[in-house]
Amino acid sequence: MPDSLKLGLAGLGTVGAGVLRLIDAHGGEIAGRAGRRVEVVAVSARDRSKKRDAVIENYRWVDDPIALAQDPEIEVFVELMGGEEGIPKEAVEAALKAGKHVVTANKALLAHHGVALARLAEASNVALNFEAAVAGGIPIVKVMRESLQGNDFSRVYGILNGTCNYILTLMQEEGTSFDDALKDAQAKGFAEADPTFDIGGFDTAHKLALLTSLAFGVETAFDQIYVEGIERIAAADIEAADGLGYRLKLLGVAAATEHGIEQRVHPAMVPKHTPIAETFGAQNCVVVEGDFVEDVMLSGQGAGAGPTASAVMGDIIELARGHVLAPFATKVADLKPYPQAAMGTHAGSYYLRLTVHDQTGVIAGIATRMAEQDISLESIVQHRPRTDIPGVDDGEEPTGPVDVVMITHETTEGAIQKALAAIEGDGHVVAKPQMIRIESL
Template sequence: MSEPLRVALAGLGTVGGGVIRLLDANRELIARRAGREIEIVAVSARDRGKDRGVDLSRFAWVDDTTALAKQPGAEVVVELIGGSDGPALTLARSTLAAGRHFVTANKAMIAHHGLELAQAAEAAGVALKFEAAVAGGIPVIKGLREGAAANEIARVYGILNGTCNFILSKMESEGRDFAEVLAEAQALGFAESDPSFDIDGVDAAHKLSILAAVAFGTQPAFDDVAISGIRHLLGADIAEAAALGYRVRLLGLAEAGTDGLFQRVHPHLVPIDHPLANVTGSLNAVVAEGNFVGRLLFQGAGAGDGPTASAVVADLIDIARGEFGPPFAMPVASLSAAPKADSGERRGRAYLRFTVADRVGVLAEIAAAMRDAGVSIESLIQRGAISDGSVLVAIVTHESPERSIAQALEKLRGSQSLVGQPMWMHILD
């Protein structure tokens, strides 16, 4: 058997500890599959004295994380620090400049700086691997980059944030409101103390921009992702969706067309018989549609020490075998700089929810705004007064251009009849 693949590990949080435990537990199996042992030789983290439940005495400790890029004997650096910039980015740049392989679970860094890092890796002839950056333990990057490599991908979409899916599933199964379920998710560790990146869709948008680049052969374009989260969702929205035969899911969706690359993270009504409607709890799932392979569904745990560590070690096994290619499935020079597609002419059905004052003429005002914008109403549901005396009105539209729906909502902006902002969710058809 060849010499071990020697690894320097930056970050000893949940995932870092999981990587060490996985390499210990499956050492013999991993060595057989990789053709050589995989051995951690150095580690670095902020707190040297913290008990992480693993024996760190066998590894060299490096106080300056960025110095791991030049750690003697290490062929690969694994970065599990997080953050789009700062020490993580410095370590990535330094590692690739030193001609060493780099593995990361850092979706924010890849979304913002992936093109630059891919260029550096290509120039140095080394691997840049980030399977763990998208959907945790689900091998969706490998599936798109390798398994579906012969296909033209028409669309890729899915549930990319476990925190939001946990919240939506709880609201759905228990009839509770958003704020209450969010507090429970925080208590259970499914949501951060500041959950903004999750519930406002930013985390999912990072992952979507990476998926789109791999699926369509485009340069990562995070700034072109339209983002809307679930912060303003009501329990009543979940109930209305169920009554209509749908479940609410926060989806990231990307399509490449003649007018450019369309990318959006937005809550959707998903038909109850669609596979994504039955993905519950903190699970993730991604659907890719290829022109020869058809619809592919990748589903599994999107976070956690075990699943994410599994993806990190899978990348290390590839490197140990000498199996790695362009980070985004094709050489950097072949990645297109696709323009941002205009969503205005996209046609689809929509769910619109209004909280309105309980008085005569409100429904006529809403209907007139829809009529004037050219939006046809398929169904309109009015529910009784809620605690503050206001009323919920839910509308499902016929297929319409998104620009028309936006115009209708703009016509209603500032109306004295509306209490708060309307909720707009797309219907996945």
């Protein structure tokens, strides 16, 4: 075995700079643990002159990441550019075809093209490692791909996006509005100027696609994930959740059911005093359920230079030791087509908040529509009149619209959607109904 493992690193943003700093800080210890030195021999990025939080003058510069991926001097191509198409995809493909190992943090690339890239890696007998693509510094990929392979998995779920968890924590703990919490997250660097990717649930969905493949041995199927973000979460929902004994979290859930495998991303009410509920701020938390191991939970920093660089280095050290595993824990030929469970078949309890006209017969009409779909109600509570609805006079009318909050017994998503559509059609509601799933933990 050569006395060093030579890397080419493409992408010198937050994570790329973090990897360089980590190697500078712990190069000696890494060599001792890995059995040989880890050496960056060349780097690439869009702008050579950009000021960075790492020294890059000691490394050979390559303008074209694709040329770096094919460089005969390197053994491992470390892709930290991000993006599902274009140069990042072409560079990873070039590296695999050239017989280079690939380490990447690019969840979007793998969620959309993971199976095809795994096929290239297998054909060249090289690794495609992606610990840093899911939950930052939490070693969930290694745990699922190696330590828990003796189990049949029934569910994997968790908080996979720190931005959303930070926003919901502020709303829960400090009574901050969604808009103000988002601005705070942007000011602290947790959210981008355009936060759609995070708050819309798409970042979580990319990560969930990878966890689903690892858990159930199926091909990645990002386009079949149900995705719902946190944009419609209001202070009224936070307050109601608290009173009912829940906290609100954005969850990614993959679960085996009699109808197929559910893949869903959405806000959920989770019971207080559970580990998921007590994951605050920008932290992530992932739970894996196996038939022999039962529940395994991992939590920690889900993003940032240090945690993500740590995950990248873990993958690199595995390669330095000579360990090459199938990207999704099994050969590509053995990955099964994804058997989608239609969202309408999802079974569970639901929180419903309806803003309705304060008139005689409205509650009875709502109850009738629920009964038509065989939906049993655990509780129904009418709150004080609302004066914050656009177009509603504040103070002149003796009563305004009221919030009606309901908790259902277990039912199906299809039944809930039909009942809500009928209630809207009756003209009782003055705003779009709010529906939040209650997750059984």
